[in-house]
Amino acid sequence: MEPHRINSRRLTLHEISREAATDLNSGDGDGGFRWLGGGPGDGTRGGSGITVRAWEQGTYVRGWGTYVMVRASDQCAIGGIGFHSAPDDGLVEIGYDLVADARGQGYATEAVEVLTFWALGHGGMRTVVAHTDPDNTASQRVLERVGFTRTESAPDREEFRFVRHRA
Numbered sequence: 649m650e651p652h653r654i655n656s657r658r659l660t661l662h663e664i665s666r667e668a669a670t671d672l673n674s675g676d677g678d679g680g681f682r683w684l685g686g687g688p689g690d691g692t693r694g695g696s697g698i699t700v701r702a703w704e705q706g707t708y709v710r711g712w713g714t715y716v717m718v719r720a721s722d723q724c725a726i727g728g729i730g731f732h733s734a735p736d737d738g739l740v741e742i743g744y745d746l747v748a749d750a751r752g753q754g755y756a757t758e759a760v761e762v763l764t765f766w767a768l769g770h771g772g773m774r775t776v777v778a779h780t781d782p783d784n785t786a787s788q789r790v791l792e793r794v795g796f797t798r799t800e801s802a803p804d805r806e807e808f809r810f811v812r813h814r815a
Contacts, residue, residue, distance in 0.1 A: 652711045656762040659755060661715040661729060664696065666703045669714060672696035672728075681716050681725035684749050691745030692716070692728025702733065709734035717746070717759050726750035729759045731767070738774035740767055744787075751786070761794045768814045775814070779807045 652663040664672065664679055671677030672688060673696040679688070695714040702708040714730035727746035734740070742763060746756055764776050778796060780787040788798070788808060796810035 654715070654762055654766050656758050658720050659726075659758055659762070660718045660720060661759060661763060662718055663711060664699065664714050664716055666700070666708075668716075669696040669699040669703070672714075673700050679716060679725075681718065682723065683747065684719075684724040684726050685747040687747075688716075688725070688728060689745040689747055691743060695728050695730050695732075695743055698732055699730070707734065712740065715763070717755065719750075719755075726755055727759070729763055735767075735770070735773055738772050739777060740773065740775075741777045741779070742767075743778065756787070756790045757793050760790055764794060764796075764812055768812070773814065776812045778810045779805070780810065781807055 651665055654661040668679035672679040672693055675693065699708065699713040702713065712731045712734040714728055716725045717727045717729055718725050727744060727750060729742065729744035732741040732743060742760070744756060744760060767773055767776050778791055791810040794812065796812040799809050799811050801807055801809040
């Protein structure tokens with residue numbers, strides 16, 4: 649089965665296969681992509697691990713895993729974005745990261761926007777959630793630009809929680 653792809657103006661989000669997820673999660677693999685700046689970040693590798701575990705547990709749902717962001721202009725992979733699991737009762741959580749050389753150019757905003765739009769376009773989906781470290785103001789601005797609102801975080805978590813509801 650062909651992996652899912654989501655296109656935006658400057659990016660294509662490539663859903664990664666089980667093999668690519670395993671390779672990325674190994675710590676030194678490239679998942680079959682040519683990476684800007686030498687390789688994926690820790691967030692992409694961690695997201696790949698979530699996808700690997702879902703495959704191993706038999707809970708992987710096509711479309712609701714990890715994607716690699718590929719720039720249309722040069723076909724370089726610049727980061728990862730995806731879901732922490734398949735939707736549960738109309739809610740799903742996303743995470744993302746970019747390689748350092750791609751930051752500050754609007755790519756994260758574009759990727760979060762298109763993936764959030766895709767998720768909320770599915771029947772029964774009502775809410776997309778994201779969490780950031782309190783000191784990660786760049787990520788917080790990305791989420792706010794895409795229409796997420798900061799809400800109360802769980803008292804035992806040292807992070808900020810952002811939500812976006814279907815309009």
